[in-house]
Amino acid sequence: MDLSEASLRELRDALRSRRVSAQELTRFYLDRVAAHNPALNAFITVTEAAALAAAAAADGRLAAGEEGALLGIPMAHKDIFCTAGVRTTCASRMLERFTAPYNATVVECLQAAGMVMLGKLNMDEFAMGSSNETSHFGAVHNPWDLQRVPGGSSGGSAAAVAARLVPAATGTDTGGSIRQPAALCGVTGIKPTYGRVSRYGMIAFASSLDQGGPLAKTAEDCALLLEAMVGHDPRDATSHPEAAGVFAATLDAPLQGLRVGVPEEFFGAGLDPEVAAAVEAGIRVLAAQGAVIKSIHLPNNAHAVSTYYVLAPAEASSNLARFDGVRYTYRAAGVEDLTDLYQRSRYEGFGAEVRRRILIGTYVLSAGYYDAYYLKAQQVRSLIREDFRQAFADVDVIVGPTTPTAAFALGDKAQDPVAMYLADIYTIAVNLAGIPAMSIPCGFTAGGLPIGMQLMGNYFTDGLLLNVAHRFQQETDWHRQRPALASAKE
Amino acid sequence: MEWEVVIGLEVHAQLNTATKIFCACPTVFGAAPNTQTCPVCLALPGALPVLNAAAVDKAIALGLAVNARINRRSVFARKNYFYPDLPKGYQISQYELPIVGQGQLTIALADGREKVVGITRAHLEEDAGKSLHEAFPGQTGIDLNRAGTPLLEIVSEPDMRSPAEAVAYLKKLHALVRYLDICDGNMQEGSFRCDANVSLRRPGAPFGTRAEVKNLNSFRFLEKAIEYEMERQRDILESGGKIIQETRLFDANKGETRSMRSKEEANDYRYFPDPDLLPLVFDEARIASVRASLPELPDAKRDRFMQQYGLPAYDAGVLTASRAVADYYETVAMGVDAKMAANWVMGDLLGALNKAGLEMESCPVAAEKLRTLLQRIGDQTISGKIAKDLFEMIFAEGGEVDAIIASRGLRQITDSGAIAGLIDEIIGANPQQVADYRGGRDKLLAFFVGQVMKASKGKANPDQVNALLREKLKA
Numbered sequence: 001m002d003l004s005e006a007s008l009r010e011l012r013d014a015l016r017s018r019r020v021s022a023q024e025l026t027r028f029y030l031d032r033v034a035a036h037n038p039a040l041n042a043f044i045t046v047t048e049a050a051a052l053a054a055a056a057a058a059d060g061r062l063a064a065g066e067e068g069a070l071l072g073i074p075m076a077h078k079d080i081f082c083t084a085g086v087r088t089t090c091a092s093r094m095l096e097r098f099t100a101p102y103n104a105t106v107v108e109c110l111q112a113a114g115m116v117m118l119g120k121l122n123m124d125e126f127a128m129g130s131s132n133e134t135s136h137f138g139a140v141h142n143p144w145d146l147q148r149v150p151g152g153s154s155g156g157s158a159a160a161v162a163a164r165l166v167p168a169a170t171g172t173d174t175g176g177s178i179r180q181p182a183a184l185c186g187v188t189g190i191k192p193t194y195g196r197v198s199r200y201g202m203i204a205f206a207s208s209l210d211q212g213g214p215l216a217k218t219a220e221d222c223a224l225l226l227e228a229m230v231g232h233d234p235r236d237a238t239s240h241p242e243a244a245g246v247f248a249a250t251l252d253a254p255l256q257g258l259r260v261g262v263p264e265e266f267f268g269a270g271l272d273p274e275v276a277a278a279v280e281a282g283i284r285v286l287a288a289q290g291a292v293i294k295s296i297h298l299p300n301n302a303h304a305v306s307t308y309y310v311l312a313p314a315e316a317s318s319n320l321a322r323f324d325g326v327r328y329t330y331r332a333a334g335v336e337d338l339t340d341l342y343q344r345s346r347y348e349g350f351g352a353e354v355r356r357r358i359l360i361g362t363y364v365l366s367a368g369y370y371d372a373y374y375l376k377a378q379q380v381r382s383l384i385r386e387d388f389r390q391a392f393a394d395v396d397v398i399v400g401p402t403t404p405t406a407a408f409a410l411g412d413k414a415q416d417p418v419a420m421y422l423a424d425i426y427t428i429a430v431n432l433a434g435i436p437a438m439s440i441p442c443g444f445t446a447g448g449l450p451i452g453m454q455l456m457g458n459y460f461t462d463g464l465l466l467n468v469a470h471r472f473q474q475e476t477d478w479h480r481q482r483p484a485l486a487s488a489k490e
Numbered sequence: 491m492e493w494e495v496v497i498g499l500e501v502h503a504q505l506n507t508a509t510k511i512f513c514a515c516p517t518v519f520g521a522a523p524n525t526q527t528c529p530v531c532l533a534l535p536g537a538l539p540v541l542n543a544a545a546v547d548k549a550i551a552l553g554l555a556v557n558a559r560i561n562r563r564s565v566f567a568r569k570n571y572f573y574p575d576l577p578k579g580y581q582i583s584q585y586e587l588p589i590v591g592q593g594q595l596t597i598a599l600a601d602g603r604e605k606v607v608g609i610t611r612a613h614l615e616e617d618a619g620k621s622l623h624e625a626f627p628g629q630t631g632i633d634l635n636r637a638g639t640p641l642l643e644i645v646s647e648p649d650m651r652s653p654a655e656a657v658a659y660l661k662k663l664h665a666l667v668r669y670l671d672i673c674d675g676n677m678q679e680g681s682f683r684c685d686a687n688v689s690l691r692r693p694g695a696p697f698g699t700r701a702e703v704k705n706l707n708s709f710r711f712l713e714k715a716i717e718y719e720m721e722r723q724r725d726i727l728e729s730g731g732k733i734i735q736e737t738r739l740f741d742a743n744k745g746e747t748r749s750m751r752s753k754e755e756a757n758d759y760r761y762f763p764d765p766d767l768l769p770l771v772f773d774e775a776r777i778a779s780v781r782a783s784l785p786e787l788p789d790a791k792r793d794r795f796m797q798q799y800g801l802p803a804y805d806a807g808v809l810t811a812s813r814a815v816a817d818y819y820e821t822v823a824m825g826v827d828a829k830m831a832a833n834w835v836m837g838d839l840l841g842a843l844n845k846a847g848l849e850m851e852s853c854p855v856a857a858e859k860l861r862t863l864l865q866r867i868g869d870q871t872i873s874g875k876i877a878k879d880l881f882e883m884i885f886a887e888g889g890e891v892d893a894i895i896a897s898r899g900l901r902q903i904t905d906s907g908a909i910a911g912l913i914d915e916i917i918g919a920n921p922q923q924v925a926d927y928r929g930g931r932d933k934l935l936a937f938f939v940g941q942v943m944k945a946s947k948g949k950a951n952p953d954q955v956n957a958l959l960r961e962k963l964k965a
Contacts, residue, residue: 100780102534104536200537203535203536206765235538237538238768318570318760328534328578450916
């Protein structure tokens, strides 16, 4: 059995039948991390000792006859989730030395399920970026081409899964931060319906948009992970009372008669022809299984990026105010007075992209500009939500590309924020509406880079998306391709 | 020409919930710094606020008590500014849609008239922590125990026209929050404090430019601060100057206000709806349940006291000014003459408390004890005069009424034989006065009564002394 290719279900079976122990499995993946992370930079922190201890505990639970679907399976968290006793940096100098005294709810859930955390994954600083280049700890490299970006902000998560450094990882998605890197790294990832996964302990970027979710090799793996992550959390006031759900049981439901909407606006100028061709071929795979394909319109998607870049920075400018140099954050040395402490700690502690977004957010909320920017953007957000409401009156899922292009080269867009922002042109509207969406591998460019197809659903149809993705993956093997690096002999 | 002062108050009442408004930390005052904190009120990364339902009910109660509109949907907003004791870098408050809308409060003026003061709104918000400067030379300590304590900010219309009216309004509101049991009203600890907006104008003219005086934590400071502002603004206006819109701080030691910051220097708070909290929405049932649990309110209680106990409006007003006094009075009045009870509570008791600097809550004489004392007057066990001494004794040293009467021999002398004996002694000792009385100087009766009472050490029953004296002096 190739442990690096095994699905979560296969790993569970192997653990239950004692063909492998949790400690052996953990050792196996820790070795892969040691071998490949130097080239990828996917991990910020590796918690080897704690992982081996957790694996030993999982072996104890297995020996006692416990049968959790995830018990004893290694994973890693995006470094945006607070982990008790383990450094939580959000990839920022600001939190370089911050050790959380508590676990995020997502961390608690997966810990309770018996998963073994190997460490904390690299990301764009405070989840602000689409290339993972804004990390204080350096860019993550795409396992398919080390000169290219893995996407962001959950770039470490996607790269680690693609390179088989972990069987599964958590990520967060504020404007595409799970789906875009999943697409660029050739893995499967889902951003659940807003309110399904608790945000408690997940360091906030834009509270009304942030949502945690899993990244893994397959939709089936994501379904198992998501089942353990969802649920109502009384510590998060935006957590939905009926957040819980069962997803694995419905993965095989047939697609006969499924109404699939294809938004014309997602196939216009700016879309790479290779990406378009792969997604169109993917849509034909669904049609071949009996899905009914319909052309639809999402007219306000054109405003999604500009709307997002008013609202997300507005919330971020306030969410990041707690990082002020006073308590647990980076503090500039030799400050003269309070104002100096604030200004220098924040200037030195935050990177350029974070500072840019704080400035934008502060500006759009300022007296005299609030109505023109923040309020207007909220109105457009309602229109975008309405677009989806109308679309879902006619279709069950919406399918299109996840990104306009495959992975771009490191440094390509680093100096051009607007070009970078446009990398999320197809993913952002989903967050503004709060609906679930996922990205699944659907092909490769001639240059051998993965291409992602995006599935979007109505509120609380996370299970349907996973079902469609799973059926798609039964007919295709794009998700089974692995980068050469990952295949290399250790 | 006269100047008219225009005053509006913003009152911060700390709600007496057991836990903070957005986390489960206790709100008890005076704990060691930073011991009543958690990831939420420390604003650690990833921590999220969850609204305390008890704070909402208390806000609804206030709204109902001032006949205000209760907004079925209100929104929490972030007020953004940097300060070391504000750990999130923003305060969660309510801005455009507060929980309590327009209402009103009726105050009694010195001349007996009533005045209705408009209430603009009341909104829920969290308190900040405290900066401690004393203990750390050259540095500042931060205590976040208070961070996240629930506050209700009650904003009045600029309806008050004198310092006395402002004080009357603040006192009425203070009584109300304590009646409702939504705030402990402790002004020294800052549980109930106010900001005063003060401006001057010529009567009938539009409002003048106002100054806002911050953080007044006593009725006296409010009065002094307004008086100082009136004088300061009048001097400026009369010398042809202009009032600057600004925030001022009251210096209690000097009795004056000084500028904190002008309007130009004011923060742009960048309010926006807090995305961590859903809009606060509740139904009629929630309001009905709060309404059902409301206690009898001061005005209703005053009217009832007038009716039930036959008290004059003034007495009923004094006795219902605080819930504790009213409850005390009702316990005392159970089974004794209502007017006598009122006189004792208003006079002897409140006087003694005032002299000792005590609140009714820490009164050393339980209402039941005062009632027993009054019953002993009623059943002629002790005289009124002895009762006053006895009250002072118990107030100062404690003890049981009947036990002290017995141990100190305070029981009234009602044995007419004993009284007659005392009278005979006095008559025998004062032949000249007896002759004068019998010669027509009726007023000397008081002299004889006094002498007999003195001889009895105050214990002789005065009615009997009077009657027997008249009889014996007739001869």
